[in-house]
Amino acid sequence: MVRKGLSKRERQKSLEEKIRKDPFLTDEELSEYFDVSIQTIRLDRMELGIPELRERMRSVAEGTYTRVRSLAGKEIIGELVDLDLGKKGISILEADASMAFEKTNVVRGQFIYAQAESLAIAVIDADVALIGVANIKYKQPVTAGQKLVAQAEVVRQRGNKYFVWVKIKLRMQEVFRGKFILVAMDEWEKEE
């Protein structure tokens, strides 16, 4: 665990990396790892502008708490900027690095898909289940740091079945297209 003989520069670089990888390290643990005093670690953190453990935990907790809430199901993926219930809607998703492959920076399809699906659901004013999807196409890979604009349109409604088209564009260029078939739950549930 001990890493002796590092220069200040080297230590600080390594420290930054280490905290980035594991934000839950105390100054004490870090001081043991680098074999320097706690004060040195604190000076390093000051110089690097790295907040204390509790702040780091707080931001991880809060960040992922809301992220998981909005990302893991509760709400819409992306920001709903326009909505004409039952007809159409627009959402914007800022694709960040956490949604992309680390090496290539290409955004994982599941996030693009999730934006499209959640928008499709948002335009239907009911509890829905996805029962059939067809003709999904990813036209261009998307790299992180871009704003994705999704447009959804209800093209047909037959009973409790809704046919929704979603197109996602990146600076005027279409990167995704998908047709979703949604079934409203209220009625569907009783058929079960």
Added chain:
Amino acid sequence: MVRKGLSKRERQKSLEEKIRKDPFLTDEELSEYFDVSIQTIRLDRMELGIPELRERMRSVAEGTYTRVRSLAGKEIIGELVDLDLGKKGISILEADASMAFEKTNVVRGQFIYAQAESLAIAVIDADVALIGVANIKYKQPVTAGQKLVAQAEVVRQRGNKYFVWVKIKLRMQEVFRGKFILVAMDEWEKEE
């Protein structure tokens, strides 16, 4: 903010609920909210077995830290139980309540999709981008609390393009089917 005149039972019930909804409340904030002393809040937490703020933050942070890592991109969605690189693979996803609509308990399509996509990517041993998908079908709605078994198979490889079929079953019944077209990045990137 003040909620006077609650019995111990009522206050503890409400306290539990309140902390569940917002785990980042200090004892002090809670004592103001319920208009009781900090000690009372602490006794209540003891009796209810609710850990202190920092423990709550830690568990939220750690839980979601690893969850976001496995859910928001880094790794595979679901557990990889079998893998024949370049040929086929099997993963199991325990669909929990956080992946489902609150009201209906129906699992959001994006998670099923994510399981399929990440398995498709896992069987290809390269950095890939999703460039075209077709023929996705959700055959049955899935309710939370079930084990989804995904099977992927590479059906064709042409240059840097891989065609992967993924089928997801729930107790022998097919609930999802999708064909993914993946492009290996190394070569594709240079064409850019």
Added chain:
DNA sequence: CTTAATATTAGTATCAGGTACTAAATCCAA
């Protein structure tokens, strides 16, 4: 009304993991 049990509050010591600050010691190079 009084008493006993229950519930609540007060207060102290202690802890972890820090901040902020001062001062001393050590290193390293010209």
Added chain:
DNA sequence: TTGGATTTAGTACCTGATACTAATATTAAG
């Protein structure tokens, strides 16, 4: 060898707690 950079030491203080003791309020029962 001297001076600046670097590191370490030490103190006071902070937050949000635990653990514990003791006192006070409230409530129900006799």
